[in-house]
Amino acid sequence: MVHILLIDDHPLVTDGIKTMLATQEGIVVSAAAKTAKEALNLLEQSTFEIILLDLSLPDMDGLVLCSEIRKNNQSSKIIALTSTNETGIITQFLQRGGNGYLLKNMERQELIEAIEQVQLGKIYLCKGANEKILEQYRNVEVATQQAPVLTRREKEILQLLNEGLTGPQISKQLFLSPLTVETHRKNLMQKFEANSLQMLLKLARQQRLIE
Amino acid sequence: MVHILLIDDHPLVTDGIKTMLATQEGIVVSAAAKTAKEALNLLEQSTFEIILLDLSLPDMDGLVLCSEIRKNNQSSKIIALTSTNETGIITQFLQRGGNGYLLKNMERQELIEAIEQVQLGKIYLCKGANEKILEQYRNVEVATQQAPVLTRREKEILQLLNEGLTGPQISKQLFLSPLTVETHRKNLMQKFEANSLQMLLKLARQQRLIE
């Protein structure tokens, strides 16, 4: 049996969802909260496989609540309920460990599909949200030149440079001479035709070699 | 009637797809090419609503061919056919103007669904590809601390630093003393608690203040 916690301050929405799921076998709305505080209390007492979370709550930002829930609970699947598709919200929600994103005017069938998908460990986004995410890729300019071929060591050092480490710090981490790290850095910059570390990282990022 | 150009050097695949679509009303495979060269020739002579493109061709990288096709043709919808789901390939394909991404072992139903979706101007990704894209969002850590408040000048300099300019280069561009730029850089690093330029840019990027 899949147990659901419903977090929303609009009775209309909670009633609607309860009705949608009433006839569905294997799924039961076993608790409902009108505020973030209430929800966190409920989560201390019991566990739920699915959490349906309205992102606009009276007492706390829904995104923050999502992070809070994730802090103490890695297993529950969190599905956001919102009224609008906004790229920034969607990406932030995903970053905070959300599993699904639905508009409140969804169909019954979509809700059930979403619950099933996230149960399987997948991410479910409603059509609009999915498209917003994909659109982001369109506006990135294509790297004009070929990405240079890097050796294993070079990739490794590029990675560490990108994490903000300095040459000497890297040399300690990899048990290498600082001079060796510098040689690799120099070769990287030559391959990318960069003349500063920032430029190197910027170019490598454009080629999707890091981050 | 939807006209399809099929670009693939494996007879098995082209035959399979032709068979899949033979019984489908409103869709016809009206040309097939085994190489990129052939494909480009065909595209000079006629236009196609849909282009099914194998990304591993003998004479040209499929991604490059995708860009080539888009250069002279904004209206055709390009659907990639591949054997593997690789994040880098998927994102690059989308950036180069691709519209759909399918694995070669797809079902007939999925192929038709994909063709319909891209015809409507949407992007169709096979399940695996969609998941790869979404996974990317997971690995971005959420900014833990508050973004510091920056002054106008600081934002400006942060921006230029991010573009890969060095302190002295910025000073020339803004008609400032190099020492002044350095002061701003120093203040920025203090505000972000960074101890290197890369770290500063990394943190600022996490806070979505740049890029």
Place this chain on the structure above:
DNA sequence: AGAAAATTACCTGGATTCAGGTAGTGAATT
């Protein structure tokens, strides 16, 4: 086995960054 590529390490010297200050000017706020 031999060639090519990768990895390691060093040298020199100039440029830039980093960290710790101080200080004057102008604009906005209280």
Place this chain on the structure above:
DNA sequence: AATTCACTACCTGAATCCAGGTAATTTTCT
């Protein structure tokens, strides 16, 4: 009128980066 903030500019000294090399050892490929 006094204070705060942003912007400007400077000083010192150490650390790091950048650019141009050379060179020995190991790994990888043919």
